[in-house]
Amino acid sequence: MKKTLVLQIKSLSVTFPSESGTVNAVRNVSLDIFPGEVLGVVGESGSGKSVLSLSTIGLLPNSARVSGEILLDGKNLLQLSDQEMSKHRGRDIAMVFQDPLSALNPVQTIGHQIAEALLIHQEISYDDALKRAGELLDEMRIPRPFERVKSYPHEFSGGMRQRVMIALAIANAPKIILADEPSTALDVTVQAQVLELLKRASQLTGAAVVLVTHDMGVVAGLADRIAIMYAGKIVEEGPIEKVFENPAMPYTIGLIRSIPRVDESEKRRLVSIAGSPPSPVALPPGCAFAPRCPAYTEICDSKVPDLEAFEGDRSVACLRKDEIAGLVSAGRLYPTEVTKGHVKSTSDVKLLEVSNLSKSFPLLKGNVFRRRVGSVYAVDKISFTLEQGKCLAIVGESGCGKTTTLLEVMNLVAPENGRIVVFGKNVSELSKSERLAIRKDLQIVFQDPFASLDPRLPIGEAIMEPMEVFSVSKSEQLTRMQELLELVGLNPAHANRFPSEFSGGQRQRIVIARALALNPKILILDEPVSALDVSVRAGVLNLLAELQEKLGISYLFVSHDLAVVQHVADYVAVMYLGSIVESGAVAQVFNSPHHPYTKALLSAVPIPDPKVEKSRERIILEGELPSPINPPSGCRFHNRCFVTKARSETDQAKCASERPELRIVEGAEVSCHFPLLK
């Protein structure tokens, strides 16, 4: 340890008293932070990442019980009073929080809030501070910074506010910037911008950055070193390339292999880690990962493994750490399943045909007498087709019209504009009984498994509920329910348990079982894994693939996560501001995107592989999604498009005035005047 440390965390433990027992949020964590480095702290939700970063900046809630040491310049921060600690906050240690929408004071100007940060620690005048605030905004690439200091937070978009947060963090050139999920609440293209700025922030100030996240891809591109947390402990730590290439702790190995990647061309079954993270009030006696670990033996229960040095500059907390590599190469740990691939259903029966579908919402103004001043087109003339046994994914950033599209399909009534044909029947010509029959064959699974199950209903009954509506006999219901539980990988004996006894992943399985109860032909999935922990996502994704193989069911899948789409879908439609800009077979669209937006979107998705991620050329889009209330003229993407910018003035004028039609380009449907070619 020759290099000087900026911060040293020694045996830090944090617990919270709670009604169900002591919550062990952080357990015996030791971590060194070196000057100027980017350290990625990765873990699933509840693994203690936030508590760790809050302890470092001294902002834990009063109920927290803390032990151990956090040393800054030889001073133990844990022993300082609020007053003494506040001298270090913002000056030596700064923090960027997850939710930029609520992190700023709504009733003060942006400039004032940045100036305040300067005035707390520096002897300068308010005017100078305000001027410096403008300069900081400029450094964070906010357009017209010296005007924008007078703006209030609500006048800024989420991505802009996160830039303001980073500006705040670097205001006093701190030694360490803690960033807790700084890009999680943002859309991918904006996430890419913010991560870029975070990198810039550390270069500008020379500060060490501790990047806390659940997303392996995010750290892969940015971090020099990585620490993986599980159930409050660091289980593996080391230089990022080595850990990714050759993970040593079974949890890390599983995690890295369980993540779908956008840059994979062939479909594989993901590795899925059994079970779900333990409750922090009832941890296993020895290794916390033991109940889920494929390398578990009895010694794993004997004691809590310490984080010990491993292969020089790494450390690992596993009692069998020296045997793991052997197990992996012998294929005994997480054997990769043979890819069965999707059903090659030769039938091209069209189950769902949507053409020129539009949906607008009235734009109202006024208080007493509301009047319509215009329309917002949430969905604007989109067309797609879902074939039997296939999965069609609609991807796009928040607000692009994905959910509106699904709801329009689910409604089964004549749309405002265009045509929806389900199972060969035009929905505008359906009789009541036909509509009911179609509902049976068209089921939906929502994002949040916690909200979609009634907490007072045992899961078995929840699954039988849809059958009740279609008057299936009680005994049939029971057998079917048992079958379904088995099908989605749950124990039928647990049918009389309540949803609260199941984890997020299990609940999503229950919701899927319920949706399958009536043997639907189409399952609509609205972000089905977004609300789930990283390590249980793979299990649900595998289940979906398996169901497709077994039942030949078709999916209409909506997601903002391109890696997930690449993994499950056969066809993909990319949406931007209410329109489809490109659609085609997944392999084709993802391997050689034709629309500039598709290309930028793919490039913004972080790839969980430091080698690939750090070396690849990235397209960072400027600006953010325009509001659909006031969409750009011509091609709706033209104000952010990097292709048009590089072209002649006449071409640019064409993009800005003429809306491109969908046309076939190298086998994909693309709406662009100047598509990218292979």
Add this chain to the structure above:
Amino acid sequence: MGFIAKRFANFLLLVIIATTAGYLLAASALNPRENFLGRNPPVPENTINSILTQVNMNDQDPVLQRYGTWVGGVVKGDLGKTIFSESVNEEFKNRIWVSFRLLILGSILGAVFGVLIGVISAVRQYKFFDRTFGYSSYIILSTPVFLIAILLKFFAVFINEKLGFTLFYTVGLNTPEISGFELFVNSLQHMILPTLSLTLGGIAFYSRWQRNSMLDVLGSDHLRTARAKGLTKRQALFKHGLRVAVLPMATFFAYSFGLLIAGAAFTESIFGWYGMGEWFIRAVNTNDINSVSAIVLFTAILVLFAGFLADVLTAALDPRVRIR
């Protein structure tokens, strides 16, 4: 400013709607003719009719015609006659000052102390201070207003007896036939109890609201950001917490002040203050349509004006509401 003009137009419209509804309701629910029935000797039908017509309350005239007459007066500043053929304007002038004296002080004290206690309770959540004021508030809020007033009266009488002289007066505005400084002190002594009875309710009410609003702010992300910048807990609270937490109270205060005018009826009756609230009760009992309508008109104006002020105030304090 367009914002204010628009609000004002809204406000006028709502006042008109509220008063029209108020008048029509009063005119159909109250029957002034009853006042003259069953008297001994009986009042002749003709006399009744002529009295009622004179005060514009004759139920034999179509209600819309009476309403028209009433409105015609109101726009000229004449609120009509009471059932006793006296001027509503005069009665109004006498009573409004009595009510304001009581209400302004009562509500302001209630709001100020309520907000203060609410803020401290939130900061010291579950500590002694919070619990004490929490329980007291619930007790006060669940006790009917008149019971509080009567209890205060008993308490005051008890203290007066112990002291041997009258510290608290329990009835009226002041003792008659005194003047100068003596009158001033005497008026204050009369004011304490009714004001207190209103203030207690106000404190209980506002402190609960303020506590919740403050707790929200205390747990908010932006307060955490403020501390992460290097402000101590206390500084962050004063510089960032208070304004955000007190903001919603402004609207709340304004509306409840307007409503209190009629709501203080019990307090006024019990302490013998002949104010607006007491007038309202009396007017309803005597089937005095014009007085009731005048009070409704006044309350509507007050509530809406208060709301209007609150909106303007909120807009001044909260940039999110400005120019929308």
